[in-house]
Amino acid sequence: DAGVTQSPTHLIKTRGQQVTLRCSPISGHKSVSWYQQVLGQGPQFIFQYYEKEERGRGNFPDRFSARQFPNYSSELNVNALLLGDSALYLCASSRDRVGTGELFFGEGSRLTVL
Amino acid sequence: RKEVEQDPGPFNVPEGATVAFNCTYSNSASQSFFWYRQDCRKEPKLLMSVYSSGNEDGRFTAQLNRASQYISLLIRDSKLSDSATYLCVVIHNYGQNFVFGPGTRLSVLP
Numbered sequence: 001d002a003g004v005t006q007s008p009t010h011l012i013k014t015r016g017q018q019v020t021l022r023c024s025p026i027s028g029h030k031s032v033s034w035y036q037q038v039l040g041q042g043p044q045f046i047f048q049y050y051e052k053e054e055r056g057r058g059n060f061p062d063r064f065s066a067r068q069f070p071n072y073s074s075e076l077n078v079n080a081l082l083l084g085d086s087a088l089y090l091c092a093s094s095r096d097r098v099g100t101g102e103l104f105f106g107e108g109s110r111l112t113v114l
Numbered sequence: 115r116k117e118v119e120q121d122p123g124p125f126n127v128p129e130g131a132t133v134a135f136n137c138t139y140s141n142s143a144s145q146s147f148f149w150y151r152q153d154c155r156k157e158p159k160l161l162m163s164v165y166s167s168g169n170e171d172g173r174f175t176a177q178l179n180r181a182s183q184y185i186s187l188l189i190r191d192s193k194l195s196d197s198a199t200y201l202c203v204v205i206h207n208y209g210q211n212f213v214f215g216p217g218t219r220l221s222v223l224p
Contacts, residue, residue, distance in 0.1 A: 033212070035214075040216075041216050041217070042118075042214035042215050042216045042217050043158065043201075043214045044214070045211050045213065048211070056211050058211070090157060090158075102160050103158075103160070103212060105159070106157060107156070107157050
């Protein structure tokens with residue numbers, strides 16, 4: 001079975017632009033969450049979606065938004081990009097809403113903002 | 115104060131050494147605890163869960179002290195392949211929010 005897939009793997013944007021990152025969860029997983037990982041730090045929680053509804057949101061500005069589609073895939077959108085948005089964006093899927101501890105991560109989308 | 119804190123590292127140890135990582139968390143309502151492993155430029159992967167009674171998986175032992183809000187990971191007989199960053203993870207808010215620590219990097223040297 002395929003794992004969590006993310007696209008694009010790498011991208012470069014300039015300040016003020018907008019970006020959309022995509023994630024396909026493991027088949028049968030209904031929960032998708034997004035994390036931002038800056039170099040040298042642990043992943044920071046951005047959003048969790050379960051059954052197409054937002055179930056949790058981390059401490060990120062409104063420039064960050066996401067959605068989950070009927071097939072459980074998800075998109076993360078970031079508007080008005082800032083230099084500080086440069087990071088690895090990780091998508092993780094899990095079977096259920098309530099955490100069991102096993103998040104399955106994709107390889108991430110590495111965003112560079114110039 | 116950060117919600118989850120870990121030993122700053124890096125830890126550089128010879129093969130065969132025993133190494134211990136420490137993690138503290140600030141939210142007393144935290145419900146579940148885990149160690150994840152992240153190889154260089156790769157995604158994090160679950161290493162093991164942490165239970166109050168302590169649990170062991172081969173060379174790895176994890177312990178939780180709820181009273182002190184402290185979690186530990188012990189690696190015995192270190193292998194070169196153990197070189198990675200170890201992330202302490204705490205779950206609260208009914209599983210809606212996994213809080214990762216900053217990680218501790220381990221390098222096992224030949």
